[in-house]
Amino acid sequence: MTRIPDPCVPFVDLAPQWAQVRARVLPELETLFEASAFSLGPWVAELEDALAGYLGVRHAIAVSSGSAALHLAVVAAGIGPGDRVLVPAHSFIGTIWGLLYQGAVPVFCDVEDATGTIDFADAARRLAACEQQGLRVRAIVPVHLYGQAVDIAALLDFAMAHGLEVIEDAAQAIGARWQGRALGSFGAMGCFSFYPAKNLGAAGEGGLVVTDDMAMAARLRALRDHGQRERYVHEEVGYNYRMDAIQALVLSAKLEHLDDWTEQRRALAARYNALLADTPLRLPCTVHGSHVHHLYVVRASARDALRSHLQRHGVQTGLHYPVPLYRQPCLAGIVPAADEGFARSEDWACNGLSLPLFAGMSEGQQDRVIAAIHGFFAGKGR
Numbered sequence: 301m302t303r304i305p306d307p308c309v310p311f312v313d314l315a316p317q318w319a320q321v322r323a324r325v326l327p328e329l330e331t332l333f334e335a336s337a338f339s340l341g342p343w344v345a346e347l348e349d350a351l352a353g354y355l356g357v358r359h360a361i362a363v364s365s366g367s368a369a370l371h372l373a374v375v376a377a378g379i380g381p382g383d384r385v386l387v388p389a390h391s392f393i394g395t396i397w398g399l400l401y402q403g404a405v406p407v408f409c410d411v412e413d414a415t416g417t418i419d420f421a422d423a424a425r426r427l428a429a430c431e432q433q434g435l436r437v438r439a440i441v442p443v444h445l446y447g448q449a450v451d452i453a454a455l456l457d458f459a460m461a462h463g464l465e466v467i468e469d470a471a472q473a474i475g476a477r478w479q480g481r482a483l484g485s486f487g488a489m490g491c492f493s494f495y496p497a498k499n500l501g502a503a504g505e506g507g508l509v510v511t512d513d514m515a516m517a518a519r520l521r522a523l524r525d526h527g528q529r530e531r532y533v534h535e536e537v538g539y540n541y542r543m544d545a546i547q548a549l550v551l552s553a554k555l556e557h558l559d560d561w562t563e564q565r566r567a568l569a570a571r572y573n574a575l576l577a578d579t580p581l582r583l584p585c586t587v588h589g590s591h592v593h594h595l596y597v598v599r600a601s602a603r604d605a606l607r608s609h610l611q612r613h614g615v616q617t618g619l620h621y622p623v624p625l626y627r628q629p630c631l632a633g634i635v636p637a638a639d640e641g642f643a644r645s646e647d648w649a650c651n652g653l654s655l656p657l658f659a660g661m662s663e664g665q666q667d668r669v670i671a672a673i674h675g676f677f678a679g680k681g682r
């Protein structure tokens with residue numbers, strides 16, 4: 301085993317966030333335990349109101365995870381067995397679980413070179429190919445990957461032209477905007493994740509679906525709570541996807557700091573961009589709307605060698621995501637095998653490397669990452 305020199309730069313450190321919210325969270329936890337209000341209830345309602353306001357949407361429905369949010373959105377959109385749904389080939393698997401649970405078939409599309417988000421020219425080709433086979437494409441699930449928008453103008457035109465339902469996967473993009481409007485508010489529904497390492501992270505699991513449609517919101521509220529609007533009357537097959545109150549309490553406290561943390565992420569990303577410009581790395585760039593830098597992903601042709609070099613120099617990195625969705629073993633028999641035309645998805649999967657970036661990261665920590673990268677390209681320690 302290689303010894304990691306001290307101090308190591310972690311990929312993510314959530315302790316700085318905790319330091320800023322603990323004075324509010326700890327006494328409120330006492331109150332919550334004394335009230336024994338653990339599932340849904342006033343803390344969850346308060347979070348939903350705050351998030352609806354923050355995102356500029358009419359309804360926000362808190363659930364137990366981002367994957368649960370996406371699943372409920374698929375159910376509420378009426379997507380069912382055999383329905384084709386356009387999705388990017390390069391994303392986290394959580395993007396498509398809900399589709400698979402409902403028996404829908406993901407139709408994978410290649411991504412843009414610059415952003416790694418869905419390429420609408422490729423989506424148009426895939427849609428035409430489905431139609432030629434007489435298959436109905438019902439919806440599209442664009443993913444605002446790494447905290448940046450897909451090409452929203454193209455999305456809106458494309459969805460309108462083909463009558464597609466839009467479910468936004470904004471799990472990585474809370475707070476990002478396009479022409480002033482929050483990502484997640486453009487589709488019929490938008491889905492968010494509060495997994496601890498996300499930009500707004502719970503002390504466990506959490507998620508959110510947003511919509512402007514009142515009837516859709518009422519249905520989502522019922523679906524997350526065993527399909528009941530009235531107690532013990534289960535109008536349709538439901539789920540237990542409720543958010544628990546402890547998560548809501550922590551998330552409300554953190555939401556007050558989110559914009560500040562996003563600014564820190566932007567400053568760190570800008571600093572990486574400036575100080576790594578003289579390397580052969582392909583650096584992230586902001587193309588459509590604003591970027592909240594959930595992940596800072598560079599592309600390197602010697603990705604694995606660079607990653608081991610950084611590990612040896614005490615810098616933790618991540619891979620998001622090394623295996624494109626269409627190559628996942630669980631999809632064998634569901635999507636056609638040996639599919640082609642995913643050159644850019646393969647590029648992101650094979651060459652992408654996520655560098656440490658988190659709210660509260662110091663310039664000293666960032667300097668260590670940058671120095672280790674320069675060392676690699678100077679041929680030291682290779």
Ligand SMILES: *Cc1c(COP(=O)(O)O)cnc(C)c1O
Nearest residue numbers: 365366367392394395471493495
């Ligand atoms: C995190 C994430 C999800 C799923 O969220 P969970 O809360 O982990 O279930 C879905 N899509 C993307 C792009 C994500 O990053």
